[in-house]
Amino acid sequence: MIKFENVAKSFRKQRVLDGISLEIGLGERVALIGSNGAGKTTLIRCLLGEYTHDGRVTVGGRDPRGDRTAILASIGFVPQLPPPLKMPVGQLIGFAADLCGTDPRRILDLAARLGLDTAPILDRQFVRLSGGMKQKLLIAVALGRDARVLVMDEPAANLDPEARKIFFELLAERQEDATMLISSHRLNEVSALVNRVVELDMGRVVLDDRVADDVSLSGLLDCRVLVKRPEPALAKALGTWNFRDLGGGMEWEGEVAGPDRLRFIGMISRYVAVVSDVSLRERA
Amino acid sequence: MKQLWLTAKLDIVESMRARWFQIYTLVFGGIVALLFLFGLTESRVLGFIGLSRLLVTYIQLTMAILPIFVLITTVRSVAGDREAGVFEYLLSLPVSLAAWFWGKIVGRYIVVFLPVFLAMVAAVLWALVSGIEVPWGMFGYYTGLLAAMAACFLGLGMLISAVARSTDMAQGAAFLTWLTLLLFLDLILLGIMIQGKVAPEVAVGIALANPLQVFRTAALSLFDPQLIVLGPSAFVILDAFGVAGYKLFALAYPTALGLAAAGLGYRLFRRGDLP
Numbered sequence: 001m002i003k004f005e006n007v008a009k010s011f012r013k014q015r016v017l018d019g020i021s022l023e024i025g026l027g028e029r030v031a032l033i034g035s036n037g038a039g040k041t042t043l044i045r046c047l048l049g050e051y052t053h054d055g056r057v058t059v060g061g062r063d064p065r066g067d068r069t070a071i072l073a074s075i076g077f078v079p080q081l082p083p084p085l086k087m088p089v090g091q092l093i094g095f096a097a098d099l100c101g102t103d104p105r106r107i108l109d110l111a112a113r114l115g116l117d118t119a120p121i122l123d124r125q126f127v128r129l130s131g132g133m134k135q136k137l138l139i140a141v142a143l144g145r146d147a148r149v150l151v152m153d154e155p156a157a158n159l160d161p162e163a164r165k166i167f168f169e170l171l172a173e174r175q176e177d178a179t180m181l182i183s184s185h186r187l188n189e190v191s192a193l194v195n196r197v198v199e200l201d202m203g204r205v206v207l208d209d210r211v212a213d214d215v216s217l218s219g220l221l222d223c224r225v226l227v228k229r230p231e232p233a234l235a236k237a238l239g240t241w242n243f244r245d246l247g248g249g250m251e252w253e254g255e256v257a258g259p260d261r262l263r264f265i266g267m268i269s270r271y272v273a274v275v276s277d278v279s280l281r282e283r284a
Numbered sequence: 285m286k287q288l289w290l291t292a293k294l295d296i297v298e299s300m301r302a303r304w305f306q307i308y309t310l311v312f313g314g315i316v317a318l319l320f321l322f323g324l325t326e327s328r329v330l331g332f333i334g335l336s337r338l339l340v341t342y343i344q345l346t347m348a349i350l351p352i353f354v355l356i357t358t359v360r361s362v363a364g365d366r367e368a369g370v371f372e373y374l375l376s377l378p379v380s381l382a383a384w385f386w387g388k389i390v391g392r393y394i395v396v397f398l399p400v401f402l403a404m405v406a407a408v409l410w411a412l413v414s415g416i417e418v419p420w421g422m423f424g425y426y427t428g429l430l431a432a433m434a435a436c437f438l439g440l441g442m443l444i445s446a447v448a449r450s451t452d453m454a455q456g457a458a459f460l461t462w463l464t465l466l467l468f469l470d471l472i473l474l475g476i477m478i479q480g481k482v483a484p485e486v487a488v489g490i491a492l493a494n495p496l497q498v499f500r501t502a503a504l505s506l507f508d509p510q511l512i513v514l515g516p517s518a519f520v521i522l523d524a525f526g527v528a529g530y531k532l533f534a535l536a537y538p539t540a541l542g543l544a545a546a547g548l549g550y551r552l553f554r555r556g557d558l559p
Contacts, residue, residue: 048376050558069287072378083373086301087294098290099377125301138373151376 001026001179002047002149007055009042009203016042017053018203024179024196026148029171031190032183034200040183041080043200044151047181048077059149073100076142080153080183082126082134089129089137090122100145107144110170111137114163131158143170150174153183161241161264165220165257168193172217188266192259193217219258219282225268226251226277234271241267256280287379291387292394294374299395304357308396311353312403315345320410335411336419336507339404343426343503346400350430351437351496352462354396358441359454362388367451372559381558385550389442397434401427422506425531429502432538436495439542443549446556465496488520495538502534 002024009017017039024030032040045051049064049071057064064071085092097104111118116136121129129137135158142150150171156164171180171193184190187197191211199207223243227234230249238245241264243254256264261280268278299305319338365371375384404426411418440461448454468490491497501521505511509527511518525533 045372045557045559050372050375052555052557069378069380072376075376077373077376079369079373079376081369083370084368085370085373086298088297091294091297095290095294096377099287099379 001028001060002181003056003058004043004046005056005058007043007046007053007057009039009046009051009053016203017046019055020200020203020205021055022198022205022208024181026179027176028196029175029180029182029194030196030198031187031194032181032198032200033185033187033190035185038185038200039203040185040200041153042203044077044153044181044183047151048072048075074146074148076145076147076150078135078138078142078150078152078155080157082131082138085126087126088123089118089126092126092137093118093122093141096141097144102145107140110144111140113170114140114159114166116140132160132163135159136163139167139170143174148178150178150180151183152180154185154189155182156189161257161260164260164263168257168259169218175217188262192262216258221256221258221261221280221282222253223256223264223281224251224253224277224279225275227271227274228276229274231271231274234274237267237271255283258282285383287383288387288390291379291384292391295388295391296395299361299392302361304361305395305399308353308357309399311349312346312400313406315342316403316407320407335407335416336422338407339419339422339426340503340507342404342407343429346430347433347496347499347503350396350400350433351465352459354434354437355441355444355458355462356455358392358396358438359445359448359458360451362442362445363448363451363454366445366559369559375558381554382550385442385553386546389438389546393434393438396438397431400430400434404430425506426503428535429499432535432542433495433499436538436542436545439544439546439549443545443552446549446552465494468494469497469500484520492521492533492537495541498534498538502531505530505534 002022004020004022007017007020008015020039020043032043034040042051046053046057047059047064049057049066049068052065059071059075062071064075087095093104093107097107108118114136116133118137121133126134126137135155139152139155142152156167159167174180180194182190182193191197195211197207197209197211198205225238225243227250235245235249238252238254241254241256243252245251246253264280268275316338319341375381379387404423408418408423410416441458444454444457444461448457492501501511505527511521521530
């Protein structure tokens with residue numbers, strides 16, 4: 001599906017990609033990880049045909065630079081930082097839908113599923129939306145068409161737990177017919193989403209590993225948290241995960257999306273001094 | 285073609301929301317309003333009175349403001365968009381590079397040309413309402429000059445944006461371009477050339493390669509067809525072109541220069557890194 005053959009890229013004299021060769025098949029969900037400056041964004045830009053480079057990049061056997069309209073019609077992209085677009089939300093949706101040959105209602109429906117009510121913001125400038133709203137909209141634009149490749153740079157970073165849960169469900173719906181490339185500088189952010197991990201360092205692939213594909217993207221975990229004493233900061237944090245307080249802030253209950261379990265454990269570990277018991281049980 | 289119009293429309297909407305466009309519109313609308321306010325239609329200079337007097341002053345002011353305004357705002361927004369990640373995202377959508385680049389030029393041309401043109405139209409409407417005679421020939425030619433001027437500096441701005449990799453560099457290059465054109469306006473140039481004993485044809489040739497000078501001379505030719513105020517250089521110009529020929533040259537040359545610059549800019553844009 002996607003093939004990088006000895007891809008190299010330099011900016012002035014600095015080598016950013018140093019002979020990357022990778023093959024990614026249909027249905028693979030690849031985490032592209034690495035520290036800042038490892039070359040993740042540059043590799044993505046080469047894949048999108050935005051950078052000139054040495055070596056060869058092909059998507060379905062075609063060059064994304066030479067055949068850009070045909071290839072990019074099959075790639076949904078979510079950038080790490082939302083662009084500061086001054087155009088109204090409605091126009092962005094219309095523009096993207098027109099170019100991608102999709103129905104704008106598909107994008108609106110997906111945005112609604114992610115918890116973004118677009119009706120009151122259609123005339124608002126995109127740049128004036130909150131970080132989470134921008135992210136939801138960009139995800140809706142990327143998924144609201146028949147993309148066979150999804151390229152996402154830290155896609156869930158600005159989403160609240162509920163929106164992340166739905167985002168994972170949306171990815172689960174596409175996992176059979178799409179290839180996903182998810183970039184992050186932290187593996188724990190994306191590990192549960194993927195079945196392959198590629199780590200870049202100094203422009204080279206330093207790790208290419210298959211990972212256990214046991215975590216269902218749409219799975220849920222029932223969770224129960226007991227605390228020694230009421231703690232307002234923990235209560236607030238659990239509130240953002242939509243947990244219910246079962247008694248004076250001492251006992252909490254809620255559900256966590258399967259791929260979000262590491263993130264949840266990371267959050268709860270910050271309050272380890274007041275937590276007396278945690279249980280996470282996969283829902284059958 | 286659909287992609288081109290979509291991009292043009294996008295650029296128009298983006299520009300109309302930008303502060304530079306609001307200031308730009310205000311400046312040219314304000315100039316016309318001020319000229320009326322100061323009773324310029326009633327004053328007389330070189331036999332000019334009424335709307336022709338206002339148009340002469342308007343075109344002179346426009347020539348001073350429009351080139352630098354178009355150059356700076358074009359490079360700022362294009363290079364700024366590239367730096368801010370707008371290109372990274374929008375060029376990940378299936379739009380051809382030709383449609384993107386030329387669509388941006390078409391959209392920007394409309395937002396650059398329309399305010400200066402509409403300010404002039406507003407002056408004409410006011411004249412019609414007030415019973416002031418409208419010099420339609422002059423209005424038509426000045427419209428052509430404004431269109432050529434906008435095309436010329438927009439093309440140069442897009443070329444600079446394609447070459448410069450950062451907003452700062454692009455702004456610096458745009459300012460330097462404008463300064464160079466300003467430096468080679470006839471008075472300075474001719475003085476130096478004459479001191480250096482350069483052939484008048486060469487001096488005038490260099491001056492005429494400067495679009496700023498071309499506009500200036502063309503605007504002058506409307507109320508001074510023999511270009512008396514230019515002194516001896518007028519003989520070279522009129523010998524080479526004739527009055528009508530020069531008027532045509534003043535429309536064709538800057539437009540061709542702008543298109544050539546934009547064409548070169550597109551070539552560089554297509555061959556380089558996009559974001």
